[in-house]
Amino acid sequence: MPTLFDSITLGDVSAPNRILMAPLTRGRATREHVPTPLMVDYYRQRASAGLIITEATGISQQGLGWPYAPGLWSDEQVTAWQPVTDAVHAAGGRIFAQLWHMGRQVHSSVTAEQPVSSSATATPGDAHTYEGKKPFETARPLRLDEIPGLLDDYETATRNALAAGFDGVQIHAANGYLIDQFLRDNANFRDDIYGGSVENRTRLLREVTERVISVAGAGRTAVRLSPNGDSQGVDDSNPEGLFVPAAKLLSDLGIAFLELREPGPDGTFGKTDVPKLSPAIRKVFAGPLVLNSDYDSVEKAQAALDSGVADAIAFGRTFLANPDLPERLRSGAALNPSDPATWYSQGPEGYTDYPALETVEA
Structure with missing residues (x-):
């Protein structure tokens, strides 16, 4: 059997180990969603991962409601991402951009428009905004004539990712965001070709993936799913089905690989004891399968x-607080604990100041 430290081929990308860096929202871009020089250091520090998957990155202003999160819809954003990918490559790494539309989890105070979703529903709880926590708003259903424009946004973001130097992209279809809102039956009440049957509810996932593949190629296209119970208010009556x-x-x-986020009872974005579906998915997914959530040891x-x-x-x-995680896991060195108070704050504290192993030993 392979070990974590063996190489693996992920589509068109050869990774030196099987320790991937999962996408981690950090909120260090500008208010205009442009990457900053601080992000160059952050990603460079973690280039020893077999593959870095960036923090969730907006495909459009409509779909990006997280304060200070980066985007990939403008020339300015593309230019600002280029030093990040250059730095990762110079350090010997590989990096995919994760493409994100938040759907109903967007707040109008961030985007200046009503959120959109599969149906007129609202996420429970409060949204994270520039003015602090605010109750989530009821989304309006995307019209059929708006779907082509959404697919265009995914295509543009993919082209921009490649222009910025990314090795590929991952479609974020998990955690209760837009595509997940179309997938699951407690959020999708449509009676058109995107609602009702499983074939219809997976239609947007298929169309987005096909559009991204048309630009990046299947070998540089990945997808993230969260086949679990409740995920930020989104759930399904028959997850396996x-x-x-x-x-x-x-x-x-x-596709190059499929990543599954399967949190346990204490996981974020889905505290659930629903049995994991990865064994059943393994039987039907022929490519590399990547598992995520609650892995904190070799x-x-x-x-x-x-x-x-x-x-x-x-x-x-674990990668958030340990920039040299593969070496720490290989050597059995102690892991730095992360500081939740700085996960989404501005500046280098809790971002680029976690010590590497050689610093600790010096």
């Missing part, structure tokens, strides 16, 4: 590889 066919259609499209991650379900592991918060 939904996500296994979704994984099969992605397998048929030949033993736990290696067990997932040994089971034959996972081909690689995406580490999230």
Whole structure:
């Protein structure tokens, strides 16, 4: 069986190890969603990952409601991302951009427009805005004549990602965001070709993936799903009946890899004890399968590889606090704990100031 430290081919990308950096929203871009020089240092520090998947990155102003998160819809954003990808490549790394539309989790105080979704629903709780926490708003359903424009936004963001030097892109279809709002039946009440049956509810996922592949190629296109219970208020009455066919259609499209976020009872964006679907998805997805959530040790991650379900592991918060995570896992060195108070703050504290192993030992 392979180890975490063995190389792996992810579509068109050769990764030196199976320790991926999961997407981690950090809020260090500008208010105009333009990457900053501080982000260059952050990603460079973590270039020893087999593959970095960036923080969720907006495909459009409409779809990006998180304060100070980066985007990929303007020339200014493309230019600002280029030093990031250059730095990662110069350090020997590989990096995919994660493409994000938040759907109903956008707040109008950030985007200046009503949020959109599959149906007229609202996320429970409060949104994170520039003015602090505000109750989520009821979204309006996307009209059929708006879907082509949404697909165009994904295409533009993909072209911009490649122009910025990214090695590929990952479509964010998890965690209760727009595509997940179309997938699951407690958020999708449509009676048109995007609602009702599983085939219809997976239609947007398929169309977005096909459009991205038309630009980047299947070998540089990945997808993230969260085949679990409640995820930020989005859930499904039959997760296996939904996500296994979704994984099969992605397998048929030949994507580079599929990442599954499967949190346990104490996980973020989905505190659930729903049985994990990764074993069932493994049976229908022929490409590399990457598992994520709650992996914080070599033993736990290696067990997932040994089971034959996972081909690689995406580490999230563990990578946040440990820029040299692969070496720490290889050597058995202690891990830095992360500081939740600085996860989404501005500046270098809790971002680029976590010590590397050689600094600690010096």
